[in-house]
Amino acid sequence: xxxxxxxxxxxxxxxxxxxxxxxxxxxxxxxxxxxxxxxxxxxxxxxxxxxxxxxxxxxxxxxxxxxxxxxxxxxxxxxxxxxxxxxxxxxxxxxxxxxxxxxxxxxxxxxxxxxxxxxxxxxxxxxxxxxxxxxxxxxxxxxxxxxxxxxxxxxxxxxxxxxxxxxxxx
Amino acid sequence: xxxxxxxxxxxxxxxxxxxxxxxxxxxxxxxxxxxxxxxxxxxxxxxxxxxxxxxxxxxxxxxxxxxxxxxxxxxxxxxxxxxxxxxxxxxxxxxxxxxxxxxxxxxxxxxxxxxxxxxxxxxxxxxxxxxxxxxxxxxxxxxxxxxxxxxxxxxxxxxxxxxxxxxxxxxxxxxxxxxxxxxxxxxxxxxxxxxxxxxxxxxxxxxxxxxxxxxxxxxxxxxxxxxxxxxxxxxxxxxxxxxxxxxxxxxxxxxxxxxxxxxxxxxxxxxxxxxxxxxxxxxxxxxxxxxxxxxxxxxxxxxxxxxxxxxxxxxxxxxxxxxxxxxxxxxxxxxxxxxxxxxxxxxxxxxxxxxxxxxxxxxxxxxxxxxxxxxxxxxxxxxxxxxxxxxxxxxxxxxxxxxxxxxxxxxxxxxxxxxxxxxxxxxxxxxxxxxxxxxxxxxxxxxxxxxxxxxxxxxxxxxxxxxxxxxxxxxxxxxxxxxxxxxxxxxxxxxxxxxxxxxxxxxxxxxxxxxxxxxxxxxxxxxxxxxxxxxxxxxxxxxxxxxxxxxxxxxxxxxxxxxxxxxxxxxxxxxxxxxxxxxxxxxxxxxxxxxxxxxxxxxxxxxxxxxxxxxxxxxxxxxxxxxxxxxxxxxxxxxxxxxxxxxxxxxxxxxxxxxxxxxxxxxxxxxxxxxxxxxxxxxxxxxxxxxxxxxxxx
Numbered sequence: 067x068x069x070x071x072x073x074x075x076x077x078x079x080x081x082x083x084x085x086x087x088x089x090x091x092x093x094x095x096x097x098x099x100x101x102x103x104x105x106x107x108x109x110x111x112x113x114x115x116x117x118x119x120x121x122x123x124x125x126x127x128x129x130x131x132x133x134x135x136x137x138x139x140x141x142x143x144x145x146x147x148x149x150x151x152x153x154x155x156x157x158x159x160x161x162x163x164x165x166x167x168x169x170x171x172x173x174x175x176x177x178x179x180x181x182x183x184x185x186x187x188x189x190x191x192x193x194x195x196x197x198x199x200x201x202x203x204x205x206x207x208x209x210x211x212x213x214x215x216x217x218x219x220x221x222x223x224x225x226x227x228x229x230x231x232x233x234x235x236x
Numbered sequence: 237x238x239x240x241x242x243x244x245x246x247x248x249x250x251x252x253x254x255x256x257x258x259x260x261x262x263x264x265x266x267x268x269x270x271x272x273x274x275x276x277x278x279x280x281x282x283x284x285x286x287x288x289x290x291x292x293x294x295x296x297x298x299x300x301x302x303x304x305x306x307x308x309x310x311x312x313x314x315x316x317x318x319x320x321x322x323x324x325x326x327x328x329x330x331x332x333x334x335x336x337x338x339x340x341x342x343x344x345x346x347x348x349x350x351x352x353x354x355x356x357x358x359x360x361x362x363x364x365x366x367x368x369x370x371x372x373x374x375x376x377x378x379x380x381x382x383x384x385x386x387x388x389x390x391x392x393x394x395x396x397x398x399x400x401x402x403x404x405x406x407x408x409x410x411x412x413x414x415x416x417x418x419x420x421x422x423x424x425x426x427x428x429x430x431x432x433x434x435x436x437x438x439x440x441x442x443x444x445x446x447x448x449x450x451x452x453x454x455x456x457x458x459x460x461x462x463x464x465x466x467x468x469x470x471x472x473x474x475x476x477x478x479x480x481x482x483x484x485x486x487x488x489x490x491x492x493x494x495x496x497x498x499x500x501x502x503x504x505x506x507x508x509x510x511x512x513x514x515x516x517x518x519x520x521x522x523x524x525x526x527x528x529x530x531x532x533x534x535x536x537x538x539x540x541x542x543x544x545x546x547x548x549x550x551x552x553x554x555x556x557x558x559x560x561x562x563x564x565x566x567x568x569x570x571x572x573x574x575x576x577x578x579x580x581x582x583x584x585x586x587x588x589x590x591x592x593x594x595x596x597x598x599x600x601x602x603x604x605x606x607x608x609x610x611x612x613x614x615x616x617x618x619x620x621x622x623x624x625x626x627x628x629x630x631x632x633x634x635x636x637x638x639x640x641x642x643x644x645x646x647x648x649x650x651x652x653x654x655x656x657x658x659x660x661x662x663x664x665x666x667x668x669x670x671x672x673x674x675x676x677x678x679x680x681x682x683x684x685x686x687x688x689x690x691x692x693x694x695x696x697x698x699x700x701x702x703x704x705x706x707x708x709x710x711x712x713x714x715x716x717x718x719x720x721x722x723x724x725x726x727x728x729x730x731x732x733x734x735x736x737x738x739x740x741x742x743x744x745x746x747x748x749x750x751x752x753x754x755x756x757x758x759x760x761x762x763x764x765x766x767x768x769x770x771x772x773x774x775x776x777x778x779x780x781x782x783x784x785x786x787x788x789x790x791x792x793x794x795x796x797x798x799x800x801x802x803x804x805x806x807x808x809x810x811x812x813x814x815x816x817x818x819x820x821x822x823x824x825x826x827x828x829x830x831x832x833x834x835x836x837x838x839x840x841x842x843x844x845x846x847x848x849x850x851x852x853x854x855x856x857x858x859x860x861x862x863x864x865x866x867x868x869x870x871x872x873x874x875x876x877x878x879x880x881x882x883x884x885x886x887x888x889x890x891x892x893x894x895x896x897x898x899x900x901x902x903x904x905x906x907x908x909x910x911x912x913x914x915x916x917x918x919x920x921x922x923x924x925x926x927x928x929x930x931x932x933x934x
Contacts, residue, residue, distance in 0.1 A: 071302055092348045101347060106269035107262015109470070111421045112504040116864035119421055147262035155261060163256035166832045170701030171259030172421040172470030178260060196873075213871040216864060218421050218471050219701050220839030221832060222872040 076140045080105070081149025089136045096120045096131040099146060107147040107175045111216070118215030121176035121183075122146050128183030147175035150182070158182055161228035169219035177215045181229045184211045188233075203233050246710040246720050247893075250828035254706045254725070255468070255699070264468045267440040268425035268501050275427070276305060277347045278490045278500040279354035280483070281340040282509065283332045286366035286857025287575040290330045290339050294358040298342060301356070303349030306494050308341040313489060319453050321479045322545030323510075323578050326486060332361065333544045334577045335857040336509025341486050343494055347501075366575040368857040370541040372410075372518035377539055377570040383551040384585060385740075391557060391623050394564030396522075399533035403524025407600045411521065412924045413589040413907075415850040415859065416514040418582050419869055420700075422470020423504055424511050428487035429497035436463045439484050442472040443737030445696040447480045448730035451488060454480075462488070464730040469738075472700040473840070474512070474581030477739045481511045508862035512580025513850060515540040515550050517589045521597035524564075529605040529612045533564040536594060540571050543578035547571065550579065555590030555904075558628075558790055559671060560598070561618035575857050581739065583840055584900035587672055588907075592925065595668035595908030600921065608651065609667050609912070610637050621790035629789040629889035632820035633669055636796035639883055640667070640818035644798040654919035661802035661811075664917025670795035670905035674745065674822065674887075674896035677736035678780035681750035683712065683758045684772040690722050692772070693755065696735035697727040697747045702899055703829030704743050710825055711748050711893055715755035725751075734778070741793070741897030744825065748893040750777040789889045793821040793896040797838070797905040801913040808933030810914055812842050814877035815906065820885035822896035827882075830898055835878045837902015843870035845907040846926050 072091040077084065080103065089098055096113070099105040099122070108131055111119030115133040122131045123145040131144075150156040158178050161167070168174040188211070191201050196210045208226045217225065258264040283290075295307045313327035326338055339359055344350035367376070379389050400406055426439040435457075441447045441464060448464040451457075469476060483500040490498040502510060517540050524533035538552035553567035582588070602609035617634050620627050641647065649665055650656075656663040681695035693712045699705040705725050713720040726732070736746035758775040766773060798816040803809070815838050824830045847868040850859040861867045887894055911922040914932055922931060 090346060090348045092352070097347060100269070104271055105262070106265060106271075109266075109422070110268070110501075111423070112864050114504065114863055114865065116504075117421065147260075151261055155257065159257075159260040162260045163252050166252065166256075166828050168259060168701075169703070169829075169832055169836060170421065170469060170471040171255070171264055172266065174259050175262050209872040209875070213873040216421065216869060216871060218419055218473070218840075218869060219832070220836030220870070220875070222839065222870075222875045223835060223878050224832065225872065 074137045076136050078139050079143040081145055091137060093136045094132050095134040095136050095139050098136040099131060105146050105148055109172050109175060111173065118180060119173045119176040121180040121215060123179055123183055126186065128180050147179060157232050161231045165224045165228040167224040167228040168221050173215060173217045177217065177225055180212060180215045185233050205230065246713050247825050251706055251710055251720060251826055252828065253703060254709055266422055266468045266470050267427065267438045267466065268499065270427055270438045272427060272429055272497040275497045275499055276343055276345050276494065277350040278341045278343045278486060278498050279350035280338045280502065280506060281342060281354045281357050281359065282336045282506065283339050285332055285361045285363040286335045286368055288332050288361050288363040290332060290359060291362050292360040293340055298353050298357045301353040303344040303346055304342060304353045305345065306343045308490055308493060309339065314455065314492065316454050317456050319450065323482055324454055324480060324485050326482060334509060334575055336506065336577060338482060338486065341490055343490050343498060366857050368575050368852060369854040370516045370572065370574065372539050374572045376572040380547055380549045380571050383549040383569045387551045387554050390568040392566045393623060396533050396535050396564045396566045399564035400522055400524040403532050404527045405525045405601065405604050407523040407597050407604055409521055409597055409600055409923060411519045411593045411596060413517045413592055414925060415516045415852065416582060416844060416848045417508055417850050417867060418473040418475035418513065419864065420471030420473055420475055423502050423507055424476065424481050424483050425499065425501040426484040426487035427497060427499040428491035430491055434461055434463055435488055435491065436465060437484060437488060438465050440469050440476050441466045442469065442476045442698050442700050442739050443478045444698055444728055444730045445735045446478045446737055447484065450480050451484060454485060455488060466698050466728040469698055469700040472738065473583045474585060474739060477581045478737060504864065505862040508859045509577040512578060514582035514585065515579040517552050519552060519593035521593050523597050523601050525601055525605060527605065529607045529615050531560055531562040531616045534560060534562040535566045537568050538590065541576060541579065542571050542573050543576055544573055546578050548579050551586035552590040555587050556594045557623035558621045558792060559594060559669065560616040561622050565622055583837065584672060584903050587900065587904045591668065591670060591905045592907045595905050596911055596923065599666065599912040610641055610646065613637060613669050624790060626788055626790040629791045630885055630887040631794060632883050632885050633794040635883040636794055636818040636820055639881060640796040640798050640816055643818065643879060643881055644816040653916050656917065660805055662805055662917040663802050664913045665800045666909045666912030666916055668797045668905035668908035668912065670797055670901055671792045672741055672901040672904055674791040674793050674890060675740055675742045676749065676783055676891045677742050677746040678783045679735040679746045679750050680733040680776065680778040681747065681754050682732065682774055682776045683754040684774040685758055685762055685768050686772050687768050687770055690724065691716055691718065693723060693725045693751055694732040695727060695747050695751055696730050696732040697743060698738040699727055700738045702738060702743060702833055703826060704738060704747065706829055707744050707825040708747060708751050712751050712755045715752045716759050741899045743897065745891050745895050745897050748895060749779040749782065749891045752892050753777040787889060791890060793819065793898065793901050795819040795901050795905065797909040799909040799913040801910060801917055803914060803917045803932050808929035810846055810927055810932050812876055812910060814879065815842065816879040817902060818881045818883060819898065819901060820883045821898045821901060822885050822887050822890055823894035824882055825895060831880050833898050834880045834902040837900065838878055838906050839870050839875055841903040841906025842875065842910065844925060845910040849926050
């Protein structure tokens with residue numbers, strides 16, 4: 067590739083490793099991950115922030131990587147599906163397999179990143195649209211908080227079960 | 237056929253997906269994830285008129301933009317063979333058949349540059365007045381020679397008019413379903429690259445073998461030139477079925493032109509006009525019955541749309557051919573060609589919209605006869621196919637209804653509508669029957685004993701999320717009488733030979749026949765002492781003759797769908813509290829993945845009932861809500877409790893594995909069950925989908 071017309075240097079921590087890359091300013095974080103850094107685990111479903119397939123963790127918070135320009139994550143920590151497992155899969159990954167919480171698997175990396183981010187939000191007491199009183203984990207909260215991640219195969223009940231197993235709760 | 241119904245070590249157990257860890261760790265590579273050196277990117281330039289001609293393309297200006305390598309268009313594209321598939325006859329002339337049709341492909345070194353150049357490309361058109369809006373009284377409606385895939389357009393038994401005239405009770409009602417788009421999560425993507433005289437096509441397809449053949453014919457290549465690979469496919473629901481979708485042909489064309497690997501990935505909005513959708517339907521149902529609810533006449537008429545490019549007639553009314561007994565039974569179809577994108581397969585094509593018509597009308601008949609809707613269905617459960625007269629290989633609709641009634645808690649149901657108020661909610665319950673054909677298609681598979689340990693099984697299947705790879709591993713392991721850990725099943729490669737695709741609920745039924753047969757043959761050879769040479773010992777089986785030698789039966793899976801809904805008294809919002817589905821689908825190879833397919837089908841049925849509608853802008857011939865914010869599919873918060881159960885359905889007339897397929901039957905009947913439940917809640921019939929708040933509000 068020739069040097070783009072309008073380019074910037076971006077430095078980020080990707081799954082714990084420092085990366086420095088010159089990007090076309092139009093490049094989204096999603097396309098940077100997929101097209102430049104061969105991190106294709108993060109998926110593009112809509113490119114409009116409507117489906118959640120591209121969800122990653124930016125400084126620990128879940129984010130749609132298609133809605134972030136790569137230049138906007140300069141100096142930040144990005145965790146993708148490839149960064150969740152160390153020697154063993156992350157408990158959320160294992161629970162998704164055990165509960166068959168996916169079929170085609172295309173939304174799955176986004177669902178798993180979203181679930182991990184969502185449980186942190188819940189632990190910090192963030193309310194949701196269905197919260198009534200103090201925040202606590204139940205199926206209704208999981209369904210509501212995971213509704214930014216579309217699964218066209220319709221694995222929702224299994225996704226709820228997998229998250230509930232990892233999180234405990236009632 | 238020999239009974240092969242014995243319990244086996246792996247089949248019947250809930251083995252988790254073979255590729256599960258790859259999918260949850262991001263290691264599974266889908267079509268658009270395959271890395272290739274020198275890869276460049278193609279971007280579609282879509283037509284912005286619904287009908288007319290391309291007068292001029294400003295190719296020079298586009299070529300001058302940064303990073304642009306080439307522009308493919310009608311003047312420089314290779315001449316294609318007309319294989320009877322207008323959607324693939326790309327850049328062969330100046331006609332624009334619908335809004336969004338490709339008029340050029342820009343190829344550049346990065347996706348950003350390809351996209352910018354494509355979006356800036358100036359195209360001049362000569363527009364013509366379009367005809368884009370489907371309606372049941374469209375003067376262009378006609379009876380086609382056949383309906384999909386190769387069904388009769390009209391079937392007629394007895395004298396429907398006379399029977400209706402003499403019937404004690406008649407229901408005559410019209411139903412509408414809107415255009416719906418499949419919206420698999422993975423947008424269509426193809427990467428084509430030439431090497432050693434062959435082009436390898438990494439694509440998102442349900443039919444790797446058929447696509448390889450079609451693409452070779454389209455380009456006039458020698459057979460075997462095109463190798464199609466689809467190891468992982470991010471959902472399909474018919475949208476990645478046969479024929480190949482345009483982006484695959486564009487990628488091959490572009491790779492040929494520029495001599496480098498080219499990837500063409502469609503955006504979500506581009507899927508709407510380019511990859512297919514379910515036609516809108518208009519249906520009229522006329523049912524005549526005795527006072528005790530025994531049907532004397534059934535008539536099901538359906539009208540649908542197609543494009544100018546292909547006559548594609550969804551087989552809506554065939555749902556009524558085998559379902560309920562009637563001495564006088566007529567079904568018919570009409571289609572109209574419009575200046576619109578080409579409709580294609582979408583989960584349970586025919587049966588999904590057709591069941592909304594018949595199963596809703598049956599509920600209206602139950603009301604008219606003062607009968608319980610389950611009892612009405614039991615009284616009209618035929619012993620042979622009412623249209624063809626063939627015996628059923630197995631038919632366990634009645635068991636599904638009875639088991640479902642128990643699980644759902646139907647017994648105490650008050651049949652009166654609009655008498656259950658719970659705070660701000662009206663509550664109601666509904667039921668529908670369901671069926672889907674159980675077909676088996678000829679396929680070739682290979683089983684190899686590897687030197688040392690283990691076995692490899694190869695079949696050009698596709699696992700689009702169905703669990704095919706896992707189910708075939710279990711079936712192969714049992715046939716070889718080894719643990720599943722010793723068997724590696726490879727799918728998604730057209731080089732494995734002729735094979736059915738993942739469509740029409742035919743996959744496991746079709747693939748398992750040669751897989752199981754080849755594995756048994758291999759086990760026999762090994763047991764008889766045949767040595768394993770260094771390249772392995774392989775048994776191959778082609779099921780064509782065996783499939784053709786089967787007896788004449790009406791082969792179907794059956795099901796019963798139950799729904800409980802709550803309807804907001806003020807807003808009309810419908811919430812589905814729970815669904816119960818009970819299915820007789822032959823042998824269940826893996827209850828874990830089978831359940832997943834069925835809850836997925838039922839969820840899509842819920843989504844169809846309440847949310848999904850592609851809205852045509854008649855002026856532009858464009859489905860304007862072409863994105864996932866404006867076209868709503870069910871999200872996690874939309875789905876309540878889902879209960880799935882199977883009734884035992886041994887059937888010796890199918891295939892050696894006794895499987896019927898269950899990818900589609902989950903969606904069948906669900907919209908009718910929900911619509912019937914909404915009537916039970918509110919007293920208002922729902923004959924148009926989706927059941928929006930405006931339609932459900934009192």
